[in-house]
Structures are given as structure tokens and as C-alpha cells.
Amino acid sequence: MTDEFTTDIYYDDDADVSTLDDETVAVLGYGSQGHAHALNLHDSGVDVVVGLREDSASRSAAEADGLTVTTPADAVSQASYVSVLVPDTVQADVYENAIEPNLEAGDTLQFAHGLNIHYNQIQPPEGVDVTMVAPKSPGHLVRRNYENDEGTPGLLAIYQDTTGDAQERALAYAKAIGCARAGVIETTFQEEVESDLFGEQAVLCGGVTALVKHGYEALVDAGYSPEIAYFECLNELKLIVDLMYEGGNMEMWNSVSDTAEYGGLTRGDRIVDDHVRENMDEVLEEIQNGEFTREWILENQAGRPSYSQLRQAEQEHEIEDVGARLRELFAWADDETETEAESAEVAADD
Numbered sequence: 001m002t003d004e005f006t007t008d009i010y011y012d013d014d015a016d017v018s019t020l021d022d023e024t025v026a027v028l029g030y031g032s033q034g035h036a037h038a039l040n041l042h043d044s045g046v047d048v049v050v051g052l053r054e055d056s057a058s059r060s061a062a063e064a065d066g067l068t069v070t071t072p073a074d075a076v077s078q079a080s081y082v083s084v085l086v087p088d089t090v091q092a093d094v095y096e097n098a099i100e101p102n103l104e105a106g107d108t109l110q111f112a113h114g115l116n117i118h119y120n121q122i123q124p125p126e127g128v129d130v131t132m133v134a135p136k137s138p139g140h141l142v143r144r145n146y147e148n149d150e151g152t153p154g155l156l157a158i159y160q161d162t163t164g165d166a167q168e169r170a171l172a173y174a175k176a177i178g179c180a181r182a183g184v185i186e187t188t189f190q191e192e193v194e195s196d197l198f199g200e201q202a203v204l205c206g207g208v209t210a211l212v213k214h215g216y217e218a219l220v221d222a223g224y225s226p227e228i229a230y231f232e233c234l235n236e237l238k239l240i241v242d243l244m245y246e247g248g249n250m251e252m253w254n255s256v257s258d259t260a261e262y263g264g265l266t267r268g269d270r271i272v273d274d275h276v277r278e279n280m281d282e283v284l285e286e287i288q289n290g291e292f293t294r295e296w297i298l299e300n301q302a303g304r305p306s307y308s309q310l311r312q313a314e315q316e317h318e319i320e321d322v323g324a325r326l327r328e329l330f331a332w333a334d335d336e337t338e339t340e341a342e343s344a345e346v347a348a349d350d
């Protein structure tokens with residue numbers, strides 16, 4: 001077991017937002033990450049211009065938030081620091097048509113996810129710095145944490161350092177969006193993209209929702225009420241994970257009953273067993289060898305048939321309707337409503 005971390009971790013004292021005083025940052029995109037970065041940078045005193053399509057649904061939101069909005073190409077031409085926060089699947093096109101023609105030597109080209117660089121969808125020119133500042137959080141929480149004077153952990157990677165100032169500039173950016181309040185871990189584009197794709201597929205998004213739905217279906221199919229199944233398998237998960245977030249699995253184990261602890265420790269590995277680990281290793285291999293990224297690019301080129309069908313089926317799962325009706329009935333609905341409103345607001349920007 002290692003008693004020393006091998007990575008460098010940076011905090012607010014390691015960064016200086018004034019590094020960006022003479023720079024204009026173009027934030028391309030105003031969705032989950034884009035709105036959070038643009039607003040946090042702006043509130044940190046950085047000169048920001050948002051780049052959006054003429055017909056973008058996000059324009060009105062960005063302008064209502066007091067930000068300067070123009071087209072992506074014009075934003076890049078005005079900027080010395082370009083933060084690419086459009087969907088991964090359109091970045092190569094946006095780069096070719098709006099970024100590359102307007103990028104100048106000495107500029108920074110920055111990403112929040114390494115996919116397009118690591119899988120060679122974008123080949124940046126020599127003469128620019130290429131960096132990544134990747135919050136380890138959904139975008140609307142990056143904004144909420146900043147507004148609450150809290151931080152969001154992030155990753156930082158330097159792919160190309162032409163100016164010799166790439167890290168100083170990226171750290172200033174990370175501080176300005178609130179990541180250095182929590183901690184910024186230095187990594188590489190490869191490590192970020194492969195770990196992020198794995199985490200969202202096998203644990204955070206894919207794995208956990210599959211577990212929740214199977215648990216819900218097992219109870220409902222055995223005759224238990226949907227309300228009970230929802231509270232047991234979805235709602236309480238937040239409360240459990242909050243404890244894990246605060247103090248590791250042991251904080252959760254120390255808080256639940258001995259009965260839950262014994263049942264969980266003896267049955268957990270029967271539910272998520274060695275076969276699940278084999279599946280995880282298979283999913284990771286598909287990420288590492290580029291199979292997933294090729295599949296995702298082809299899916300988009302075909303107009304997202306599978307994505308749309310799967311998303312529709314997810315929306316139609318009984319747990320969505322049961323959960324929406326229950327959240328309306330309970331005291332915390334105001335908070336949830338706020339979260340759902342935040343999500344709806346950001347989703348409208350998509």
C-alpha cells in the first residue's frame with residue numbers, strides 16, 4: 001500500500017488568477033460545463049467571451065447572465081485562451097471550422113476532457129499551449145459549489161507547452177473556476193480520458209443506475225410497492241453516498257445498523273461479483289484500444305439511433321414516473337425542484 005501519493009496536487013496558494021489579467025478567455029459552449037466555467041471565470045474577474053452558434057438556445061441564457069456572446073470563430077479571434085466546452089462529438093468540427101483558422105501562436109487551447117486529443121480527432125498546431133482543466137463533477141455543481149464559496153476537485157494536464165507558461169495559465173484557470181479551492185491533481189490526457197470514460201460507464205452513471213433499476217425491479221416484481229422500492233433503492237442512495245463522500249466506506253458502515261453492515265458485507269460481493277469485475281475489465285479494454293470512441297463517433301455520424309432509443313427507454317422506466325411523483329409529495333421537493341430546474345435550465349442549453 002502506498003503511503004505517498006505520486007501525483008502533484010495544487011491548491012489556491014499554488015495559483016494566481018492575475019496570470020490571466022491580460023488575457024481574454026473564449027468559452028466555447030454554454031452547457032453543463034460551459035455555463036459554469038464562463039460564470040465562475042467572470043466572477044473571478046477574468047475577461048470572458050462566450051462562443052455560441054447564431055441559433056443557439058444557450059445564447060439568451062448567457063446574455064441574461066451578463067456575459068458577452070459571439071460566434072465561436074469570433075470568440076477565438078478575440079481570445080488568447082480558448083476553452084473548448086462543446087460536446088466531444090462536435091469538437092473536431094468546431095476546431096476545423098472555428099478554432100484552427102483563428103488560433104494564434106502563444107494561445108492556449110484547453111479542454112475539459114481529453115477524448116479528442118488522445119484519440120487523435122484534433123491535431124493541435126505547434127506554437128500553442130494545449131492544456132486540460134477537467135472538473136471531477138457535473139457542471140451545474142461546479143457552478144453551485146463556486147457560488148457557495150466551495151471548491152470542486154479537478155484534473156490538470158499539459159499536452160503541449162510552447163510558451164513555457166502552460167501550467168501557470170492552466171492553474172490560474174483552475175483557480176478561477178473554483179477547482180483549486182478543493183484540489184487540482186496533475187495527470188495526463190490519456191489517464192484523464194481513460195479513467196473518466198471508465199468511471200462514467202462502469203460506476204458513476206452506467207453501473208449505478210443499472211444497480212438501482214435492478215434493485216427497484218426486484219422489489220416491485222416481488223410485490224413490494226413502487227414507493228417503497230424507490231425510497232429503498234434510489235432516494236436513500238444519496239444519503240448513503242453522502243457518508244461515503246465525507247469519510248469513506250467506513251463512515252457509512254459505522255453509521256448504518258450492525259444488521260445492515262453484516263448483510264452488506266456478506267452479500268455485497270454476491271451481487272457485484274467477480275463476473276462484474278470481468279465485465280469492468282472488458283469495458284476498460286474497449287476504452288483503451290479506442291473501440292468505444294470509434295463506436296461513439298460512428299453512432300453520431302449515423303444520427304444517434306441507439307443513443308436515442310436507449311435514452312427513450314430510460315425515460316420510460318417506471319422509476320422515473322414514480323420518482324417524479326414522489327419528489328412532488330415530500331418536504332425536500334423544493335431542493336430537488338431547484339436541482340431539477342438547474343438541470344432543466346442547462347438541458348435547455350443543449
Ligand SMILES: NC(=O)C1=CN([C@@H]2O[C@H](COP(=O)(O)OP(=O)(O)OC[C@H]3O[C@@H](n4cnc5c(N)ncnc54)[C@H](OP(=O)(O)O)[C@@H]3O)[C@@H](O)[C@H]2O)C=CC1
Nearest residue numbers: 029030031032033056057058085086090112113138139350
Ligand atoms: N457535463 C459534465 O459535467 C462534464 C463534461 N465534461 C466535458 O466538457 C465538455 C462539454 O461537455 P458538456 O458541458 O456536457 O456539454 P453540453 O452538451 O452540456 O453543452 C454543449 C454546449 O455546446 C453548444 N454546442 C453544441 N453543438 C455545438 C456546435 N456544433 N458548435 C458550437 N456550439 C455547440 C451547445 O449549445 P447549442 O446546442 O445551443 O448550440 C451547448 O451550449 C465535453 O468535452 C465533456 O466531456 C467534463 C467533465 C464533466
Ligand SMILES: CC[C@](O)(C(C)=O)C(=O)O
Nearest residue numbers: 136137138139196200204
Ligand atoms: C460522470 C460523468 C462525467 O464524466 C462527469 C460529470 O465527470 C461527464 O462526462 O459528464
Ligand SMILES: [Mg+2]
Nearest residue numbers: 136137196200
Ligand atoms: Mg467525469
Ligand SMILES: [Mg+2]
Nearest residue numbers: 113196197200
Ligand atoms: Mg466524462
